Amino acid sequence: MKLIDRGWINQADEIPDDAVPVDPDLINLGGSWHRPIFFSDQPFVCRDCGVSCVWKAVDQQWYFETFHAPYYETANRCRACRRKERRRKEQARIDSGHAVDTPPAE
Numbered sequence: 080m081k082l083i084d085r086g087w088i089n090q091a092d093e094i095p096d097d098a099v100p101v102d103p104d105l106i107n108l109g110g111s112w113h114r115p116i117f118f119s120d121q122p123f124v125c126r127d128c129g130v131s132c133v134w135k136a137v138d139q140q141w142y143f144e145t146f147h148a149p150y151y152e153t154a155n156r157c158r159a160c161r162r163k164e165r166r167r168k169e170q171a172r173i174d175s176g177h178a179v180d181t182p183p184a185e
């Protein structure tokens with residue numbers, strides 16, 4: 080296991096069964112001293128509509144290892160509000176005359 084090879088953990092059982100191990104080569108630590116070793120489902124409350132959500136471990140893995148967002152970012156909006164916010168930003172860019180980036184897939 081890469082996490083053991085790199086010395087991030089000593090034993091495989093430091094990763095809970097239902098967690099997704101971090102890939103040290105892919106994770107974007109964003110300059111943080113804190114090295115996460117696994118992703119686990121993270122409950123949070125949407126800051127826009129107040130609904131209770133869970134940020135799934137596999138979604139975090141995608142966000143930090145595929146999309147390369149810095150690790151210190153956390154979920155703060157539910158899926159519906161994220162869509163709304165993204166549309167709002169895209170519209171703002173269009174209104175300001177800038178090209179639209181390809182939004183990340185979900």
Ligand SMILES: [Zn+2]
Nearest residue numbers: 125128157160
């Ligand atoms: Zn919401």
